[in-house]
Amino acid sequence: MKSGLNKQDGGSENASSVRTVILGIGNELLSDEGIGVHIVKELNTMDVPPEIEIYEGGTDGFGLLNIIIDADRLIVIDSLRGGSEPGTIYKFDIEDAPSSPDLFKTSVHQIGILEVINLSSLIGKTPKTTVIGVEPKSISTGMELSQQIKEKIPRVIEIIFEELNLKAAIDT
Amino acid sequence: MGKRITVDPVTRIEGHLKIDVEIENGKVKDAWSSGTMARGIELLLRGKDPRDASYVTSRICGVCYSVHQLCSAYALDDAFGAKVPTGGTLLRNLVMGAEYIYDHMLHFYHLTALDYLDVMAIANYKGDDKELLAVKDKIVGLVKSNDTYPLTPRYKPDEYCVNDPDTVITAVKHYIDALAMQAKARNMGAIFGGRQPHYQSIVVGGLTQYPDINQVLQFKTMLDEQAKFVEEVYIPDVMAFGTGPLFPLAKMGLGGGHYNYLSYGALKTNPPKNDLLFPAGVIIDMDPANLRVKPFEAAKITESVKHAWYKDSKPLHPAKGVTEYDLDKENGYSFVKAPRYEGHSMEVGPLARMLIKKDPALIDLVKKGAKPGAVARHAARAIETKQVIDACYKWIDQLLTEMTKPGFKIHDSENWEIPDAGEGAGFYEPPRGALGHWIEIEDKKIKNYQAVVPSTWNASPRCDKDVRGQYEESLIGAPVPDPDNPINVVRIIRSFDPCLACAIHLIDPQSNEVKKFIVE
Numbered sequence: 033m034k035s036g037l038n039k040q041d042g043g044s045e046n047a048s049s050v051r052t053v054i055l056g057i058g059n060e061l062l063s064d065e066g067i068g069v070h071i072v073k074e075l076n077t078m079d080v081p082p083e084i085e086i087y088e089g090g091t092d093g094f095g096l097l098n099i100i101i102d103a104d105r106l107i108v109i110d111s112l113r114g115g116s117e118p119g120t121i122y123k124f125d126i127e128d129a130p131s132s133p134d135l136f137k138t139s140v141h142q143i144g145i146l147e148v149i150n151l152s153s154l155i156g157k158t159p160k161t162t163v164i165g166v167e168p169k170s171i172s173t174g175m176e177l178s179q180q181i182k183e184k185i186p187r188v189i190e191i192i193f194e195e196l197n198l199k200a201a202i203d204t
Numbered sequence: 205m206g207k208r209i210t211v212d213p214v215t216r217i218e219g220h221l222k223i224d225v226e227i228e229n230g231k232v233k234d235a236w237s238s239g240t241m242a243r244g245i246e247l248l249l250r251g252k253d254p255r256d257a258s259y260v261t262s263r264i265c266g267v268c269y270s271v272h273q274l275c276s277a278y279a280l281d282d283a284f285g286a287k288v289p290t291g292g293t294l295l296r297n298l299v300m301g302a303e304y305i306y307d308h309m310l311h312f313y314h315l316t317a318l319d320y321l322d323v324m325a326i327a328n329y330k331g332d333d334k335e336l337l338a339v340k341d342k343i344v345g346l347v348k349s350n351d352t353y354p355l356t357p358r359y360k361p362d363e364y365c366v367n368d369p370d371t372v373i374t375a376v377k378h379y380i381d382a383l384a385m386q387a388k389a390r391n392m393g394a395i396f397g398g399r400q401p402h403y404q405s406i407v408v409g410g411l412t413q414y415p416d417i418n419q420v421l422q423f424k425t426m427l428d429e430q431a432k433f434v435e436e437v438y439i440p441d442v443m444a445f446g447t448g449p450l451f452p453l454a455k456m457g458l459g460g461g462h463y464n465y466l467s468y469g470a471l472k473t474n475p476p477k478n479d480l481l482f483p484a485g486v487i488i489d490m491d492p493a494n495l496r497v498k499p500f501e502a503a504k505i506t507e508s509v510k511h512a513w514y515k516d517s518k519p520l521h522p523a524k525g526v527t528e529y530d531l532d533k534e535n536g537y538s539f540v541k542a543p544r545y546e547g548h549s550m551e552v553g554p555l556a557r558m559l560i561k562k563d564p565a566l567i568d569l570v571k572k573g574a575k576p577g578a579v580a581r582h583a584a585r586a587i588e589t590k591q592v593i594d595a596c597y598k599w600i601d602q603l604l605t606e607m608t609k610p611g612f613k614i615h616d617s618e619n620w621e622i623p624d625a626g627e628g629a630g631f632y633e634p635p636r637g638a639l640g641h642w643i644e645i646e647d648k649k650i651k652n653y654q655a656v657v658p659s660t661w662n663a664s665p666r667c668d669k670d671v672r673g674q675y676e677e678s679l680i681g682a683p684v685p686d687p688d689n690p691i692n693v694v695r696i697i698r699s700f701d702p703c704l705a706c707a708i709h710l711i712d713p714q715s716n717e718v719k720k721f722i723v724e
Contacts, residue, residue, distance in 0.1 A: 061245060061263045092267060092401040094310055098387035154342065155384045173248055175260075 052196065053103040053159070055096065057089045057110040057145050064118075064168030064181045068109035071188055078189075084196070093148060101152050103159040107192055108145055112165025119167060119180050121188060123195075126161035162195055164188060206233045209687050221663060221702050223675070225693055227684050232693070235672070235679040237663050239540035246527045249653040254280060254622055254645050255408055257653060261641065262402050264655065268703060270303050270393055271634035272641070272655070273406045279641040280408035283628025286619040291612055292410030293475040294603045295396045298423065299403065300471065300634065301596040302392035305430050307635040307701075308554070308585045309389070309438055313382035316582070316698045319691065320450060321372050322361035328369040339377045359691040366449045378437055385433050392426050395419050410615035417607065424600050431593045434586075442586040446569070450579050457575030459696035461678035463490040464548045465556035466661070468500060468640065470633035473595060474602070481595050482588070482633045485560035488548055492570050497560050502629065505640070507656065508542040508667040511535050519544065519668055523629065523642040525654040542667040543656050551674045552637030552661045553700060554584035563587060577678070578699035585635075585701075622648045636701050637661065662700045675700065 056072030058065050072088050080086065085103075089096050100106060112122050126149055152158050166188060169178040206228030226234040245264050249257060257280060262273040274296055281288060288296070326343050329336060366372055390400055397403025398413050405413040446454060469484025484500040506519035513536040515528040522543070530536070544550070555576055558566040565587050566580070574580055606612055623645060630641040637658030644652040664673035672680075675697060682692045 059263060061248060061260065088402065090263065090269065090401040091265075092269070094314065094386065095267060095306070095390045095401055097383065098390045098400075101384075101387060151383060154380050155387070173245065175248065 050104045051102055052084045052105040052107075053099060054084060054086045054107045054109070054192065055089045055099060055145075056087070057091065057108060059091050060175060061173060063170045063172055063174040063176060064166075064178050065111050065171040066175075067111050067166045067168065067177065067181060067184075067188075070177055070182075071109050071185055071192075074185055074189065075192075081198070089145070093145070094151075096145065096148055097152060097155075100149060100159060101156045104157075105196070106149070106159040106161040107195060108149075108161060108163045109188065109192070110145060110163065110165050111168045111171070112163075114165070114167055116167050118169035118178070119184050121184065121191065122163075122165040122167070123191060124163055126158070126163065164191055164195075207687050209690060221697070223679070223693060223697055225679055225684070225690065227687050230683060230685045232679045232682045232684055235676040236537055237540075237665060237673055237675040238538040239659075239663055246525075246653045246655065249650045252650050254283065254643060254648075254650050257641075257643060257650065258407060261653075261655065264657075265703060268303075268307075268634060268636070269402050270299055270397060270406075271632070271636075271639060273403055274300060275630045275632040275634070275639050275641045275655075276643075277406050277408055278630030278632060279628045279643045280630070281628070282630060283626045283643050283645055284408050284619045284621075284623060285626075286409040286616045288410045288616060289613040290475045291603065291606045291614040292616075293472055294599045294606065295411050295415065295614055296406065297471055297475075297599050298596060298603070299393050299396050299406070301592050301599070302389055302423075304592040304635050305392070305434070305589060306386050306389035308589045309382050309434070310386045311635075311701045312438065312442060312582060312585065313379045314386070315701065316695075317375060317379060318358055319695045319698060320365060320445060321375055322365045322367040323358075323372065323376060325367045325369045325372040326376060329373045331370060331373075336373050336377060339373055339380065342380075343376065359694065360686075360689045362685075362689070362691050364450065364453055366445070371449075375441065378441060381433070381437065385430065388426060389430055392423055392430075395423050395426075407615075409617065409619055410613075412615065414614060415603070415607070417604070420600060420603060420607070424597075427593065427596055427600070434589055434593060439586045439590060442582055446574065446579050446583050447572075451574070453695075454569075454574035454577065454579035457577045458682060458692060459578035459581070459678045459699055460575055461551055461577075461674045462549050462672075463576065464488050464545075464550045464674075465490065465559050466500065466545055466550040466552050466638055467557045467560045468631035468633055468638045470631070471592075471595065473598065481591060482557045483561055484631075486545060486550075487556075487559060488546075490559065490576065492576075495559065495562055495567070497562070502631065502640075504546045505656070506544055506547075508544060510542070510668045510670075511665040512538050512541045514541065522640060522654045522656050523627065523644070523652075525642070525652075527654075538663075538665040540660055540663050540665060540673075541656075542664040542673060543661050544667050544671075547667075547669065549664065549667065549671050549673055549677065550661055551678075551700075552658050553581070554588050554635070554637075555581045556637060557633060558584040558587055578696050581699040624648060634658070636703055657703075659700075659703050663702060675702075 056068035058068040060066030060069045069088050072086055075086050087099050149161055169180050206226040208226045210224050222238040224236040225232045258273045258276040261276040262269040264272050326340055329340050394400035398405040405411045465487040467485055469480045471481040473479045473481050485497040486500050487497055508519040513531050515530045566584055626645045628643045632639045640656045642654045662674045666672055678696050684690050
């Protein structure tokens with residue numbers, strides 16, 4: 033049977049004029065740091081409606097502006113160090129997390145994805161953005177996810193679909 | 205003993221870098237440059253299919269992925285004995301051309317310009333230009349909402365910062381315009397790279413995706429727009445600042461260093477002929493009046509680990525390099541090794557390339573009294589961006605001609621099979637400077653892989669002879685009248701466009717408030 037996704041009856045926010053982007057961020061050479069990329073790869077094997085654009089963003093920082101500026105709706109999937117148990121899933125809207133004042137200062141890298149989204153407002157619109165983060169277990173060199181993190185992939189994908197009002201219809 | 209201050213991390217660079225400087229009598233007396241992140245990507249490649257090297261090394265750095273992918277492909281071409289057809293070379297050159305345009309403009313406007321501007325002078329703009337007033341509204345709005353990123357955090361403006369409202373507001377408008385231009389430039393590489401980031405089409409022997417005429421014309425149209433901006437905005441801005449308000453910094457030679465320069469040479473202007481847009485060469489202890497360029501010999505490169513957190517060994521050629529950590533080393537202060545050429549600490553990058561090329565525009569600036577240093581680096585970047593654009597037009601014309609020939613090829617499919625054993629080296633000149641990849645193959649698998657990236661040369665720590673790296677040396681004597689405001693230190697470091705393998709990027713909030721966002 034074909035795996036697939038269907039829009040919920042009653043219409044989703046993905047009308048044809050609305051550009052929806054799912055952006056997986058991270059470095060897949062650093063184990064759980066690459067969770068966003070692994071999830072995007074998984075999404076690419078699924079039957080996601082073609083009007084939803086899916087990108088592996090890597091860690092390109094400024095270089096992702098071209099992907100972000102024309103989007104209306106943006107879902108960012110990333111590893112997020114919030115101090116909770118490994119595998120904890122976080123979700124927040126970008127307006128709840130301004131990049132420059134105190135809350136979301138990115139310290140490990142200089143130009144983070146949150147700053148880039150913020151910059152997009154200078155040259156156009158800032159998409160309505162939801163960040164879904166997963167607390168990593170290990171970020172040491174390696175191309176595999178920790179088992180504990182790998183097991184979270186289906187749930188993260190479910191959350192993405194809920195967020196986009198898409199009903200998962202994945203046959204088992 | 206002077207006062208020691210630390211700049212950590214140096215913001216608005218791409219990567220992880222810590223600079224310690226000792227200040228005495230208002231000047232830098234000594235300096236230490238530390239790469240604070242272990243890469244160890246080389247270890248990940250051992251035992252893999254050699255053809256995977258382009259995929260994996262493309263992920264060494266999130267920003268310079270095309271650069272590593274291409275350099276790795278050149279190392280593999282060498283090891284496999286593959287001969288890239290002219291069409292493949294032209295496409296690779298165009299991908300790199302797009303990278304140059306993107307990278308150099310981004311560096312000037314978004315990573316370094318704010319070191320030379322008193323941005324808040326915008327509030328004093330009294331003119332009636334509608335576009336500039338819109339910029340003023342935008343920036344004043346950011347200030348009012350207390351969300352002034354990316355204009356802050358910053359160091360306090362000093363006497364070299366431009367504070368004339370008309371100049372500042374025009375510069376900030378160009379900052380915003382350039383933001384849109386760099387986003388467009390990023391799309392150019394994807395036309396022939398297959399996608400962006402992390403191009404897919406570049407492999408040993410050439411590329412996998414044949415271009416069609418529409419793609420070539422699309423690339424050309426996008427190049428036209430970039431060329432216009434570079435000629436009408438970027439180059440005039442750099443030259444106006446460099447010969448105007450920043451000329452005193454150029455004259456004092458802020459950020460000079462060892463005056464040793466290295467270029468591996470890259471980008472065939474008219475393939476398959478070997479003429480290079482950026483020639484290879486070496487300058488030791490430069491004398492501006494008598495610029496002597498020696499030929500580059502790869503065998504003269506060694507890497508010292510005396511002050512790096514790796515197990516001690518005598519200086520080794522990178523092809524024989526080892527990556528074994530020793531984190532308890534008494535002399536160690538960096539994860540960056542210390543590459544040397546014939547024992548010398550070298551600068552790589554745009555300034556090195558333009559001096560080795562004996563570029564007339566840059567030589568002219570030097571003759572007018574601009575010593576090679578921070579300001580000259582910005583000028584060199586602008587000059588070579590124009591050269592790359594001109595070359596791109598030639599490559600497009602040549603590609604269009606090649607495409608009409610019967611048997612047009614972009615890949616050497618005869619040499620795709622992995623050799624049982626072999627060695628290969630790839631030498632390249634991406635925007636930040638000399639990049640080398642070395643591969644050793646045994647039993648059809650990768651036995652050893654080493655990369656020496658441009659910032660390894662520039663950001664290197666002291667070597668086995670305790671000679672400073674180029675960042676370190678370039679800081680000596682820099683004026684720092686106020687230790688709490690080391691603006692000249694960051695000006696110098698940023699002028700090199702540091703990129704220390706920005707391989708980690710995870711969102712790392714500073715507050716426990718993140719807990720409220722837990723879903724499960």
